[in-house]
Amino acid sequence: MTIRIGTRRSQLAMTQTGYVADLLRGTLGRDVELVEVTTEGDVSRAPLATFGGVGVFVGALRDALLRGQVDLAVHSLKDLPTTPHAQITVAAVPVREDPRDVVVARDGLTLGELPHGARIGTGAPRRAAQLRALGLGFDVVAIRGNVDTRIRKVADGDVDAVVLARAGIARLGRLDEVTEVLDPLQMLPAPGQGALGVECRSEDEFLADQVRDAIDDAHTRAAVTAERTVLAELEAGCSAPVGALAEIAEGDDGEELWIRAIALSYDGGGVVRRSATGTPDDAVGVGRRLAAEMLADGASTLIQERVS
DSSP states (O other), X not given: OOEEEEEOSSHHHHHHHHHHHHHHHHHHOOOXXXXXXXXXXXXXXXOGGGGTTTHHHHHHHHHHHHTTSOSEEEEEGGGSOSSOOTTEEEEEXXXXXXXXXXXXXXXXXXXXXXXXXXXXXXXXXHHHHHHHHTTSOOEEEEOOSOHHHHHHHHHTTSOSEEEEEHHHHHHTTOXXXXXXXXXXXXXXXXXXXXXXXXXXXXXXXXXXXXXXXXXXXXXXXXXXXXXXXXXXXXXXXXXXXXXXXXXXXXXXXXXXXXXXXXXXXXXXXXXXXXXXXXXXXXXXXXXHHHHHHHHHTTHHHHHHOOOO
16 A cells, blocks of 8 residues: 655655655655645745744644545654644654754855854754854844745845755755854754654554654654654744754763753843753653753743844
8 A cells, every 4th residue: 555645746846755755664664655634834935923833834734634635744843843743643753853053155155254244044043043142243033934045145145144954955965055064062953953853644543654664763862852842832933043063972870852942032141040950761750851951041032032
């Protein structure tokens, strides 16, 4: 029986879904078909916030899943709501791509080499707040569009640089255009950035088990679970100025999960940073403890202070 996977029609979405399809073909030996799902966000040029932000992309794929139009849906995990869906389960989280952010700038420049007042384009409040927090005097401007559209704004001179997720550029084979990979000490990525979430209907338990056994990566799932728990506990949406990155390494007593997170005011003037450690099998607990410390430091107030 053919497995139908829903995807948006953008080049990046098709590439990500194709990657999952190839994994499933190779591990399950099943026929896999990609089904394009058009969303309002794909055809409208209005700001995403005017019709629900990135949730419009997730919602359209989930609707197709619940209607039985597709059997699986592939998402950028950072776009998924942290609140579980009663009828949908995340069947698998494959091995994560590099979660860091990158700069694509004119003349091959890095952030530190760009002049005071340089125009930096980004569609993410998290990136915008962290750019402002660097104190380099950048003019941070809001942009949207796919990877090609954003990079073209640099070539056309609309902005001096753009900040994007390295994972998307890597999947599109365009790493040669990157002028700087940002250290997480400069800019923490969005919770779940670089990872994919493969969803199916909760009632399709056999398919969910098959997909999980075939392509789920335990280390990636633990790391993103901790990151997304921080986001959930802070009661912040996927577009909030919150960054988090968890990593798993071998410690003295076995595998150890280490997570660091940041919450900022939208203007970058207020910052709360924290880190925590624990074990991968307690990813939720580690995330909750870290979030509790951040809340005690006033993170919730910062997140709610939008720039007028």
